[in-house]
Amino acid sequence: MNIALLPGDGIGPEVIAQAAKVVKAVGAKFGHTIHFEEAPVGATAIDLVGDPYPESTHEVCLRADAVLFGAIGDPKYDNNPKAKVRPEQGLLRMRQKLGLFANVRPTFTFPSLIHKSPLKLERVEGVDFVFFRELTGGIYFGEPRGRNEQGTKAFDTNVYTKEEITRLARMGFEAAQRRRKLLTCVDKANVLATSRLWRETVQELAPEYPDVKVEYEFVDAVAMRLIQWPKAYDVLITENLFGDILTDEASVISGSMGLMPSASVGTDNKLFEPIHGSYPQAAGKDIANPLATVLSAAMMFDYAFGLKAEAQAITDVVNKSLAAGIVTEDIAEGGKAYKTSEVGDWLA
Amino acid sequence: MNIALLPGDGIGPEVIAQAAKVVKAVGAKFGHTIHFEEAPVGATAIDLVGDPYPESTHEVCLRADAVLFGAIGDPKYDNNPKAKVRPEQGLLRMRQKLGLFANVRPTFTFPSLIHKSPLKLERVEGVDFVFFRELTGGIYFGEPRGRNEQGTKAFDTNVYTKEEITRLARMGFEAAQRRRKLLTCVDKANVLATSRLWRETVQELAPEYPDVKVEYEFVDAVAMRLIQWPKAYDVLITENLFGDILTDEASVISGSMGLMPSASVGTDNKLFEPIHGSYPQAAGKDIANPLATVLSAAMMFDYAFGLKAEAQAITDVVNKSLAAGIVTEDIAEGGKAYKTSEVGDWLA
Ligand SMILES: CC(C)[C@H](C(=O)O)[C@@H](O)C(=O)O
Ligand SMILES: CC(C)[C@H](C(=O)O)[C@@H](O)C(=O)O
Numbered sequence: 092m093n094i095a096l097l098p099g100d101g102i103g104p105e106v107i108a109q110a111a112k113v114v115k116a117v118g119a120k121f122g123h124t125i126h127f128e129e130a131p132v133g134a135t136a137i138d139l140v141g142d143p144y145p146e147s148t149h150e151v152c153l154r155a156d157a158v159l160f161g162a163i164g165d166p167k168y169d170n171n172p173k174a175k176v177r178p179e180q181g182l183l184r185m186r187q188k189l190g191l192f193a194n195v196r197p198t199f200t201f202p203s204l205i206h207k208s209p210l211k212l213e214r215v216e217g218v219d220f221v222f223f224r225e226l227t228g229g230i231y232f233g234e235p236r237g238r239n240e241q242g243t244k245a246f247d248t249n250v251y252t253k254e255e256i257t258r259l260a261r262m263g264f265e266a267a268q269r270r271r272k273l274l275t276c277v278d279k280a281n282v283l284a285t286s287r288l289w290r291e292t293v294q295e296l297a298p299e300y301p302d303v304k305v306e307y308e309f310v311d312a313v314a315m316r317l318i319q320w321p322k323a324y325d326v327l328i329t330e331n332l333f334g335d336i337l338t339d340e341a342s343v344i345s346g347s348m349g350l351m352p353s354a355s356v357g358t359d360n361k362l363f364e365p366i367h368g369s370y371p372q373a374a375g376k377d378i379a380n381p382l383a384t385v386l387s388a389a390m391m392f393d394y395a396f397g398l399k400a401e402a403q404a405i406t407d408v409v410n411k412s413l414a415a416g417i418v419t420e421d422i423a424e425g426g427k428a429y430k431t432s433e434v435g436d437w438l439a
Numbered sequence: 440m441n442i443a444l445l446p447g448d449g450i451g452p453e454v455i456a457q458a459a460k461v462v463k464a465v466g467a468k469f470g471h472t473i474h475f476e477e478a479p480v481g482a483t484a485i486d487l488v489g490d491p492y493p494e495s496t497h498e499v500c501l502r503a504d505a506v507l508f509g510a511i512g513d514p515k516y517d518n519n520p521k522a523k524v525r526p527e528q529g530l531l532r533m534r535q536k537l538g539l540f541a542n543v544r545p546t547f548t549f550p551s552l553i554h555k556s557p558l559k560l561e562r563v564e565g566v567d568f569v570f571f572r573e574l575t576g577g578i579y580f581g582e583p584r585g586r587n588e589q590g591t592k593a594f595d596t597n598v599y600t601k602e603e604i605t606r607l608a609r610m611g612f613e614a615a616q617r618r619r620k621l622l623t624c625v626d627k628a629n630v631l632a633t634s635r636l637w638r639e640t641v642q643e644l645a646p647e648y649p650d651v652k653v654e655y656e657f658v659d660a661v662a663m664r665l666i667q668w669p670k671a672y673d674v675l676i677t678e679n680l681f682g683d684i685l686t687d688e689a690s691v692i693s694g695s696m697g698l699m700p701s702a703s704v705g706t707d708n709k710l711f712e713p714i715h716g717s718y719p720q721a722a723g724k725d726i727a728n729p730l731a732t733v734l735s736a737a738m739m740f741d742y743a744f745g746l747k748a749e750a751q752a753i754t755d756v757v758n759k760s761l762a763a764g765i766v767t768e769d770i771a772e773g774g775k776a777y778k779t780s781e782v783g784d785w786l787a
Contacts, residue, residue, distance in 0.1 A: 168629075179629040209666050214557050230578075230597065236632045243601045245636035249578065250594040279680075281516075281527040284584045288593035311687035318557050318666060319691050332627075336684055339659035343667050 092118070092396065093126050095155035097148065099133040100178060101369025102379035102431075103161025109381035109435025110159055110388045113408075116439040117392070117401050128155065132185065133163030133178040133369075143181025149188055152360065157395035158189075159388060160364035166371055187227050190357035192255070193262050194224040195394075196338045196366060197352070198321070200345045203413045204422060208346030210318065215344055220324035221270070222341065223263040224334025226355055228255045229285070231331045251285045251330065256292040263328035264300040273325035275306045277313050277333055289330065310337070317341055342366050349380035349421055350409075352387035354394050361395045363387040377430045380419040382409055385438060408438050440466070440744065441474050443503035445496065447481040448526060449717025450727035450779075451509025457729035457783025458507055458736045461756075464787040465740070465749050476503065480533065481511030481526040481717075491529025497536055500708065505743035506537075507736060508712035514719055535575050538705035540603070541610050542572040543742075544686045544714060545700070546669070548693045551761045552770060556694030558666065563692055568672035569618070570689065571611040572682025574703055576603045577633070579679045599633045599678065604640040610704075611676035612648040621673035623654045625661050625681055637678065658685070665689055690714050697728035697769055698757075700735035702742050709743045711735040725778040728767040730757055733786060756786050 096111060098104035111127060118125035130148035137143050143163070152158050163178045185191075199219045200208075208215045233248035260276075267274040276293045278286035290307055297305045308316070310333045316323060317337065321344050329337065342348050348367060355362045365383030373379050389405035392398040412418060417437045420428035429437070444459060446452035459475060466473035478496035485491050491511070500506050511526045533539075547567045548556075556563045581596035608624075615622040624641045626634035638655055645653045656664070658681045664671060665685065669692055677685065690696050696715060703710045713731030721727050737753035740746040760766060765785045768776035777785070 177629060183630070209559060209562050209668075210557050211559060231630055233594065238632060238636070244598065245632040246581065246596060246598040247631045247633050248594055248596055250592065253591045279683075281525060282531070282579055283595045284586060284593040285595050288586070311683050314662070314684045314688040315691045318688065320557075333684075335627075335659050336662045336681075340662035340666065340688065343663045 092123055092157070093128065093155045094391075095151045095158040096127050096129040097132045097152070097158060097160045098129065098135075099161040099163040099369065100135050100165050101162055101371045101374040103133070103163070103369055105374075105377060105379050105431045106365060106381040106384040107159060107161040109431060109438070110384040112435045112439040113385050113405060114159075114388050117404055120404070121398070121401050132160070132181055134165035134168065136181060137176055137178060141176065143176065143178045144184045144188075149185070152185070152189055152362075157391050158360070158362040159384070159391065160362050161384065162365065162367065162369035164369040164371070183231060186355065187232060189360040189362065190227065191355035191360060191362055192225060192227045192357050193259055193355065194226040194334065194338070195221060195354040195356065196224065196341070197221040198341045198345055201347045201350060201413060204345075204347045204350070206346065207422070208344060210344055214319070215321065215346070218321045218345060220321065220341070221266060221326055222334060222338045223259060223266065223326065223328045224338055225255065225259045225329070225331050226334075227357075229331035249283070249285050249332070251288055253288065253292050256289050257296065260293050260296055260328055263326050264296065264303055267303045267326040268300060271325040272302055273304050273306065275308055275313070275324055275327045277308055277310050277327055277329035277337065279310050279333075280307070281309060285330065293328070313337060314340060317344065338366070350382045350386060352383055352390045354387070354390050356394065361391070363391040363395070377432055378420055379431050380421050381431050381435055382412075385409060412438055440471055440505070441476065441503045443499045443506040444475050444477040445480045445500070445506060445508045446477065446483075447509040447511040447717065448483050448513050449510055449719045449722045451481075451511070451717055453722075453725060453727050453779045454713060454729040454732040455507060455509040457779060457786070458732040460783045460787040461733050461753060462507075462736050465752055468752070469746070469749050480508070480529055482513035482516065484529060485524055485526065489524065491524065491526045492532045492536075497533070500533070500537055500710075505739050506708070506710040507732070507739065508710050509732065510713065510715065510717035512717040512719070531579060534703060535580060537708040537710065538575065539703035539708060539710055540573060540575045540705050541607055541703065542574040542682065542686070543569060543702040543704065544572065544689070545569040546689045546693055549695045549698060549761060552693075552695045552698070554694065555770070556692060558669075558692055562667070563669065563694070566669045566693060568669065568689075569614060569674055570682060570686045571607060571614065571674065571676045572686055573603065573607045573677070573679050574682075575705075577679035597631070597633050597680070599636055601636065601640050604637050605644065608641050608644055608676055611674050612644065612651055615651045615674040616648060619673040620650055621652050621654065623656055623661070623672055623675045625656055625658050625675055625677035625685065627658050627681075628655070629657060633678065641676070661685060662688060665692065686714070698730045698734060700731055700738045702735070702738050704742065709739070711739040711743070725780055726768055727779050728769050729779050729783055730760075733757060760786055
């Protein structure tokens with residue numbers, strides 16, 4: 092197995108290093124030869140070669156069977172709206188060039204961490220849903236975008252084709268068939284032309300999945316109900332920008348944000364990453380929680396290689412580490428706080 | 440005082456009727472002559488004259504010193520993406536024609552209702568922030584919008600000018616000066632050209648308000664922090680679409696959604712409305728909670744007429760009704776549930 096490692100910025104390198112240890116250990120146990128190839132991305136790549144997603148990194152990803160990604164983002168770019176090159180551009184170019192059109196983000200709970208949820212126990216206990224966020228279209232990429240000549244007016248274009256909506260929606264329908272058979276299409280069809288195309292396209296597909304119940308809900312209503320009653324959801328499909336906002340909102344409800352993995356998949360390539368960011372304040376301190384990245388590696392074995400036992404072995408050892416209290420300071424709660432690298436060693 | 444009453448759809452007429460009673464009572468007590476003029480809007484207006492915001496209704500609003508608005512929306516339009524006339528179009532046209540560029544949405548808690556919050560007590564106790572959502576620009580109105588000829592591709596345009604951002608931002612800065620002096624600019628400047636203009640414009644204005652601390656935060660991060668630690672916020676400013684999603688998310692955290700008022704203000708006109716929707720399931724049953732509309736009337740006395748004592752009298756009587764348990768079934772909790780009209784009578 093050829094796995095590209097893209098550590099990125101901030102705590103990225105530290106958490107990727109632990110995931111790599113675990114992947115290696117799984118390889119040894121199950122008899123897979125694992126080959127890692129590492130490449131720079133994000134602010135790190137800008138510093139090295141002036142490009143947040145260099146062509147050489149792209150080639151590493153193309154060569155690989157799967158990509159394990161850390162995080163990108165550096166505060167030195169955040170408050171400089173005029174910066175010409177930004178780390179995020181690398182992320183977006185990577186998604187587009189690898190054709191990663193679906194971002195798959197499960198939200199579930201860990202019983203030992205559920206008390207950390209900002210929500211009351213009865214609201215969050217047993218929550219189990221998954222977002223399919225469209226990742227290579229919409230207002231993130233639509234043209235025209237920019238400024239008028241005087242710089243006094245700015246514009247962005249949201250654009251979707253039926254094909255883009257269809258391939259994402261089909262993934263959602265199929266996931267719903269394997270799960271609790273409820274699909275929620277999240278849009279703003281009462282205002283946006285793009286959303287009306289989403290709703291229309293999903294309505295046309297629905298008869299092909301007669302066992303799936305389809306609900307249509309406005310994005311603002313979902314933003315409310317995700318907090319009020321998150322158990323109501325099973326599979327949610329939505330466009331790029333709504334998905335950005337709602338998946339982040341969803342990420343905090345389980346109390347296990349530091350543990351939530353994600354996959355970004357397309358026809359030819361697959362990338363796995365923790366949903367947390369680059370957390371620059373913690374970078375280099377060996378304190379970051381590696382579990383989300385480790386669980387992203389579990390998703391990789393399952394989604395990229397169809398190796399369920401390997402994926403399960405990782406999930407199991409993560410659960411054991413939680414039960415044994417071999418955890419980083421963010422979830423240690425009075426118990427001993429282990430270093431990032433110590434947790435990685437223990438898991439491996 | 441000339442007050443336009445626009446009851447709208449669903450429970451709108453019932454809650455507006457209670458607010459009107461209270462406004463009349465305040466007028467009598469403080470010696471103001473109140474003149475109401477009622478006009479149709481939303482699905483009700485479509486049914487009557489085929490237009491969700493008829494010219495005659497617009498004239499009533501123009502003539503008025505302030506508008507009290509109920510709610511619009513009817514489920515018969517929701518799942519029909521091809522409907523030619525939709526209630527929401529009336530709302531959007533009304534906002535634009537009245538120049539209501541700022542939607543002001545406070546979130547605060549009522550001690551007697553805080554236990555209804557989906558959030559844990561320590562997270563929500565003392566929450567007190569206010570959103571200034573831009574309401575007449577952005578992707579809600581930007582052109583071009585629509586479909587290609589074959590109908591297989593749809594597009595919307597997000598567009599903002601420096602002027603639009605400036606007038607909204609100044610309202611936010613001024614509110615922050617009267618409050619805890621923290622302004623959060625919510626954008627997606629790492630992706631959108633419009634957001635970079637927002638951030639740049641706010642950065643240019645900031646030196647004029649040296650007593651206000653300004654923070655810049657991405658919309659996805661705010662979607663998280665609003666649940667994790669809502670007390671962190673004081674005044675938030677944002678564009679139309681982000682505001683739609685985030686103010687709805689914010690509305691559920693206090694546990695008092697049925698009580699939250701809002702104002703939509705421009706240079707010449709001011710409109711006040713509950714943040715809850717038309718709640719069609721409850722329409723006509725005399726069970727809807729009128730308090731958000733009544734508190735919107737309090738906001739009207741304050742914001743539209745500068746009459747603080749009148750506003751306070753309304754807030755006081757609402758607090759008394761809560762303490763006395765003269766409330767509708769949604770917040771009665773085992774106690775006697777009063778009818779919408781009974782609550783209105785009691786308050787008046
Ligand atoms: C960093 C940013 C461009 C990115 C996005 O908006 O997609 C991030 O928020 C995410 O969700 O992966
Ligand atoms: C009904 C709809 C068009 C409207 C909006 O999106 O502005 C509503 O959600 C609101 O927030 O007032």
